[in-house]
Amino acid sequence: MNIQPNETYILDLLTKLLNTPSPSGFTQRIMKLIATEASALGLPFTQNEKGGALITLKGKDSSRRIALSAHVDTLGAMVRSVTERGTLAITSIGGFMMQSIENEYCMIHTRSSKVYTGTILTTRPSVHVYSDARDFTREESHMEIRIDELVSTKEDVLKLGIMAGDYISFDARPVITPSGYVKSRHLDDKASVAALFGLLESSCREGWQPAHDVVLLISNYEEVGHGASSIPGGIHEMIAVDMGAIGDDLNCKETDVSICAKDSTGPYDYDMTGKLIQLAQRLNIPHSIDIYPHYGSDASAALRGGNNIRAALLGPGVHASHAMERTHKQAIFNTAKLLAAYVAG
Template sequence: MTEATPRLAIDIDYLGAQLAALLQIPSPTGYTDSVVRHVCHELESLGFDYVLTRRGAIRAHMKGAQPKGARAIVGHVDTLGAQVKALKANGRLELVPIGSWSARFAEGARTTIFCERGTYRGTILPLKASGHTYADEIDTQPTGWPHVELRVDARAQTHDDLVRLGIDVGDIVAIDPQPEFLGNGFIVSRHLDNKAGVALMLAALKAMKDGPEPPVDVYWLFTISEEVGHGAASILLPDVASMVAVDNGTSAPGQNSSEFGVTISMADMTGPFDYHLTQKLVNLCRANDIRFRKDIFRYYRSDSASAIEAGADVRTALVTFGIDASHGYERIHMHSLRSVAELLTAYALSEVEITRDFEPVGPLEGFTKQSSEPAGQALTAHKPPPPRKR
């Protein structure tokens, strides 16, 4: 059983302020430079060293008692968005999504278009948007990306008008988050996946900056392309033995996730997460009185999947904050964000239990064991047998 690690206090005001700031920075996959700069400046203010990959993924370093068997905690700064597919004859734009999300949630969204000349504002509308023109057809038209278009807030009635504005195929479109922070702790916004994860990671770092030294090095990773499947494919160092991804858990009918406490994912569409690392996180929640539950996500993958598929031999797990209406108008609660941040600090400071992981390969000695004993037997295995009746 994992021993309790002293709980570190999480600055809720700081967490909320960081989330609000992150939400105001457009960062659809492929257009993440500004949010990367923000996170880097925040790491500097907290006193942590970091390096950037060529494209902008961030690796912050928290020095531990030794480098071997290092841990990684990873979240992504990129969000959903869209891209210009075509300039239409009516002066509007055809779109394709960045990441997997429904055009149903795109309808009515306010947007920013990034083109070579600068930015334009606009609105995503269904092809038949006016009830005064189309009557009941506005309710019977199909839903999907071929059935919406982007109206640019500039003088554009023709294809040539769009060309004169400098808009072109491939331009990135960011979707306004429209956040609301409610007094009862609920937060409603687009892009809480995964701006909330980044904010709580920064809050955990703030709590740890003057705390005890971790037993091994901890790398805090911020990736830039998780929404399109790349994620942590090329940011891990060889010394990293285990990695915990931070992302959203889908609270919906048929799921066990909650908007309160921590939801620990047991598996996603790529298969089960590491048995021993996941159990360690469960035990840390129990030992530190952190509310938790478990769930399985069937149509979901995280940063950990990209690392494993890229060939990284690391133990992986996924901890989540419950989110309602994921990839739409999302809702979370501050209780869950605080709980996940607390768990991250407990994990980073906990003792290493599988010391064989200090080396990438080794003998059978010290290798892990998964119990196959009947339920209840493991609890009494070390008790002496009852006296035999004469």
């Protein structure tokens, strides 16, 4: 099967996803967006106890079930403490370089549902003041948030209702260029979520059915390692749809669908990986086959969780992962096409 994804639908949804804050564990709002999209397509939506989404697309034969997983949670931070100077010390959510968030705008989400804006800085933010500003080590204990409110003391901040444990989201700043590049934070893994919905939309619009039941698992704790550690029963195969890394000793480009043969947790299923490669070749989809030594996926979390499944990993190539990321729209569309071909049997 060679579907034609609705490109406008995918990019519009991706923009909505990118503009919705969702650090790991703070995904209630974006799950409402996922539920609305599933409902618009006429597909059943449920959530597991962790808050992850489950969407089922019925197949021609329900004797087998294939899971397609992508994660909607992102990197972020949390308020560690309020300083005496009226700034916020932070603790990170997910693994990123402190340099990648320096001077970035952010939002502070309080338990009372108030939202404040701020800027992430080092505690030595100016070369006009600090002689070591350039060489100052960018580490968590040296980072703070300057709040965009009239505060200068700890008491001022506490009166706003900001406290330890409040979530901090980073401004994604999504842009789609005329040349087709999509640049934004959090393409890992919202680009893959948009690709999966492109598959669903195509099935609903064109009326095709997968060979077997397909369960979409949109997880919400992947960035902290346990997103899909537990999956619904009766799953036989699982494909984690996550970003492809780009860099030294890797083949992947931003226009490619990345097929991962092995990551830091070990090799993926030989036959599933081989089938994905053959389908990409048959459909003339630009793709790469790579090994990711500093990477784990929802599929590897599911395997570590003791689930009796076969698993594979693929996704659109993303440059500068966990920083200011970029991919190309064709990689997202082709990810949807390759997955559709796989589930069609």
